[in-house]
Amino acid sequence: MAIIERPAPTVPAIVTPTTTYGSLKRPVSATGWRSWVFTVDHKKLGIMYGATAMFFFIIGGVEALLIRLQLAAPNGKVLNADLYNQMFTMHATTMVFLFVMPMAAGFANYFVPLQIGARDVAFPRLNAFGFWALLFGGIFLNLAWFLGGAADGGWFMYAPNSGPVFSPSNGVDFWALGLQIAGIASLTGAINLIITVLNMRAPGMSLMKMPIFTWMITVVQFLLLFAIPVITVALFLLSFQRNFGARFFDVAAGADPLLWQHLFWIFGHPEVYVLILPSFGIVSEVLPVFSRKPLFGYPFVVFSGAAIGFVGWGVWAHHMFASGLGPVSVAVFSLTTMAIAVPTGVKIINWTLTMWGGKLWFTTAMKFAIGLIVLFTVGGLSGVTHAVAPSDTQQTDTYYIVAHFHYVLFGGAVLGIFSGFYYWWPKVFGKMLNEKLGSWNFWLMVIGLNLTFGPMHILGLQGQPRRMYQWTEARAGEGFFNLAFWNLIASIGSFVLAVGILMFLINVLITARNPQKAPLDPWNARSLEWMTTNPPKEHNFDVVPTVHHLDDFFHQKYEEDPVTHTMKQVRTAEEIMAEQERNADKHIHMPSPSYWPIVLAFGLPVITFGLIYSHLISVIGGVIVLFAAYGWALESSTAPDSDFETNTPGTGLDKVASNHD
Template identity: 50%
Template sequence: MNGTTTIAEFREAVLDPAKRRHYQLAWLSTVDHKRIAILYMLTALVFFIIGGVEALFIRLQLAVPNNHFLQPDTFNQLFTMHGTTMIFLVVMPVLFGLVNYVLPLQIGARDMAFPRLNAFGFWCVPLGGILLHFSVLAGGAPAVGWFSYAPLSETPYSSSPGVDYWAVALFVLGIGSISFAINTIATVIALRGPGMTMRRLPLFTWINFVNAFIIIFALPVLNANLAMILIDRQLQGHFFLPIGGGSPVLWQHIFWAFGHPEVYIMALPAFAIVSEIIPVFSRKPIFGYEFVAASSVAIAVLSLGVWGHHMFTVGMGRPLDVFFAISSMLIAIPTGVKVLNWTATMLGGRIRFDVPMLCCIAFLIQFLVAGLTGISHASVALDWQTKNSYFLVAHFHFVAVGAIVFAVIGGLQYWFPKMSGRMLSERLGKWTFWLMVIGFNMTFVIQHFLGLLGMPRRVYTYPDLPNWGWMNMLSTSGVFFMSAAALILVWNLATSFFRGKIAGDNPWDAWTLEWATTSPPPHENFIALPPIRSRRPLWDLANPDRPDPIVGENSAAVTRPDHNKVGILTFILSEAGFFAALILAYLYFYARPQAGPGPKELDVPRTLVFSVCLFASSFTFWRSEVALTKQRRGSMLGWLALTVLLGGIFLVGQGTEYWKLFQTGVDLSTNLFSTTFFTLTGFHGLHVLLGLIALLIFLWLAWEGDLASGRGESAFKSVGYYWHFVDVVWVFVLLTVYILPLVR
């Protein structure tokens, strides 16, 4: 299907059995980044409908005081499913879809760095969504909130399997998100076109490149937390149950260490969209490109250190309260810099008030409100008063809907012509925009005042106190305006795909590379690339008499490392975050000794022996790499076989240690020490096992001669990086679990 597809041609492709089967398989098995992007967005649309219906039922329940339209448990289930669906199955997939489509085009690449990994990342989304919603049929949906606070999420308080499905679904979605981030980073670093230096990257690409690093650091922390709650629920662990010595506060620390960066994982792509649209519709280059780019890095770094402001009411103590208050205030600075840059870009520009620009203007105003209400939560005293009220609900939705959703609508209106070859209806687009503005502000502005009047959040009904009733009715009424806007948007997308005005290659007279190819682009994206000497190559092409200043050296040379190396190193970075969370959890509990078996039960000398085997395997693998480089097949096979043997000895040694502990009555459910010990060493052992499987595959390939003449050398070295990482992790585990108790 392309931009010139007619209804008759579409019918023929869908109704003819042979063509329909080919069409379906072509999409279901695709590894083309453009088709995967569209699948991301279509999947997000399906779950948007589901999440929207859940929101509608929530607001109907809250429309009047003392309402019993929904039962309390049903309300809690809808509340949990709505939050989880909208964040993980709507906002993230639609943003990932836009990035998937646009980013390779903007840097002059033919595809993402790892097309199959790209497809894998997408298919994690429907799988995770199905797992989450299957819980409704398997004993009831989770009713613990999208944050799933312990101990409410533990088995004694939530015995239905809904929480288990929730945790497994998010684990799957987390893996998919990490694979997307790895692909994004590798694509930007390794696949840029000639002349596309890092300093010439469009801001959309740059900001999403930075955002991928937040995903790499934040999502593994969530996955570690999910692994721990599943171990508690399925294997009788003790991480978060106070009765077993666990800590519900630890769940909050780890969850919000992911949860607040997650806000920026959703917000930064919205910033990227706005940074792309505003200059085009202001007919000016972005004001202060370097400041917008640098502030994105600052936001990424600071976002990893502000989670504690979600926990001021927990009682962390003055030092932590002060630290997180300061860090939460600091992050407002780079965010404010962006608002200044966007506003300054518009000043003096020849602004075209088309739908994409209208969405950006609404974004600016509503995001400013979100920022002003958000910074109040950096003040501990103010946060104590409003944290658990509807004031926070309003603030969050001003970010999630007022900023992010409006940016997405603007982005769809802006890039739909490139994806389909046809324009969206401007008239229907403005209907969508104004209904959304009215409905959104009607729903959420009033909630600030509800919160200040004392209405708590997370309640299924409320008493008939002064003003609460009419305010909630007004808030519920706004949902119907937003629903109408959503329906018009979907209708606009569907009808414009078939009957929209032909767009041409560059309908907006924009300046970045995606507009240098056809609409929609061919399979390989470009027939030829224009010269790239500045940040606006199409402006230079159209205005040779007054091109932009050359950025950097006037050269088409671009340093592009091997994408396999970049990919595996990025993956290792994510795995480091996963193990860091597990090690910190172990140390957190180690500082609070519990009765029962402890580190004294471990056989340290025996462990040191098989640890030496694992460390030696790094040396033997290095020797096999040297032999492969020099094309010494026999030597390479010998060293690689020895590496596999040493890794196997380590696993056998770890297995015998487990068996000895089991024989003495110590298993994962015995006490807090055994829970943390078996979890940490068990996940490391799993990684060793996966590494051994990869090594055995390469051993077989080498035996068959498939690595001759340098074939597969890059992939082999990538496995080597992973194997060395596994050894390094064991150094930290050995020091933490075995050596530290000896010197205490």
């Protein structure tokens, strides 16, 4: 496909704020660091979410490698028991809350408005606030490493083990309060994206014409909307116990330790669908494009996603089979857990049948998507074995569980995310990732993850417990089931995996240095996000599209031949773009940048820091939050008309506004 040079489009208007709102003047910079720090543009925020998530992915990955180094040989000496506890706690916390969730939020932020033909999200400043709250919350969580030790109770932080008696350092306080801040970020993000999807769809885009990725993200946001407050309550109870002497998990006062487990898993099980559904959405976009067929059974994929969203609320106690819930509860939760495998299986079948009879194009994105189908199915099947309570009781707290959730989270969620990287990189950065390095990236990751997590099934069924910081030669066993052999294989595999991810980072660097621009529609894609430039303009679309079909962009390019009933190309993406530019809207008022989101978000860790060390600092944080909240409320999200000046093309002003990368 040829790269066509288009003249720089004239941007209708730019902002030159003159009026003071709240207490400060609006930030105006369209270039430099200010254009990022004060931005409310969903695309910039999407990239910032992605970069932050990648940063925490590397931290979480290093923690994982340290864990595997410790367990590679008997009597590991890399970490002591205390540090090992902190390592696995923070590894899981980082990967779940600071990598997969923000990465999904990044994809959602960037692509949901584009996929529904909107120019931004419903609440742009709230969007910026969400990002900064997440970043500050993540940093706050990790501060504990330098201030007396990180949290050490496991990512589920079971009470009463998380109380001050068993966990005397401030790690758990940092953990609970840091997650509170990250939770606020997720909650505001969820409200924002739900309203965006409900209210800001392009004309003609009914819910059943929405791209499947947007659908899955919507389900995820509803899960977050209702799951986050439950963990919020649990974290409050924990913080009140640790910092203000409440008795919630004090068994001596008659407390029920299962209260924490119930609250945590009522949040925690919907949470696992929060982690996997965005990736399901991504591969549901990738598979049709590279099979050159529409998604097989679109309504089934939509409704099975929604069904997962509903049934996901009724399975939490399968995490607690070993806690003595009683036979009725165990039977009920066994059945619901088996039931939730059905909508998930429906998706697997739909993806397989999407590929069936298609002209498969094995790009890296496609390979990762197929990798997800295969490896998620492996993890899904071991998941079904957990639904069988007697078997689960045997497997509880062994490496078999570790194997299971890494197959679904790494083999599922992470491969889906990487599929999204390769598929959407040209859209976001205007350049194609290198396919050859991509292939190395894919195969090293797949081999590495199977080497790492495959043997854990054997280790677990042989009885190696989770969270055990050392194992001894004396109890390693013989022959095929020798723990030493499989632990070593798993540790070698983890480094293969790390090299695979390193290939991706190298690929990113090489791509950034490569001057070659990506074609407009490199994959012959189907959905609206491809109906704009690479990267998209600040206002996304010159004309807000009117939608007539599911996969509307595809239907603008192709029409059915009435005689042969085959799809024939009638227009190219370049022609569609040119037409849009001819009819460009004259006056587009984009939401204006603001200081308040970052200031408000900054107040939160100040408050929580004060709760741990000195309540005076909390008061300062509270003042910051209040000050920012008033500034925010008094500033309208789009600068008023008097602040807009129509620019004249060629004066250089248009360059300022259109320079979006």
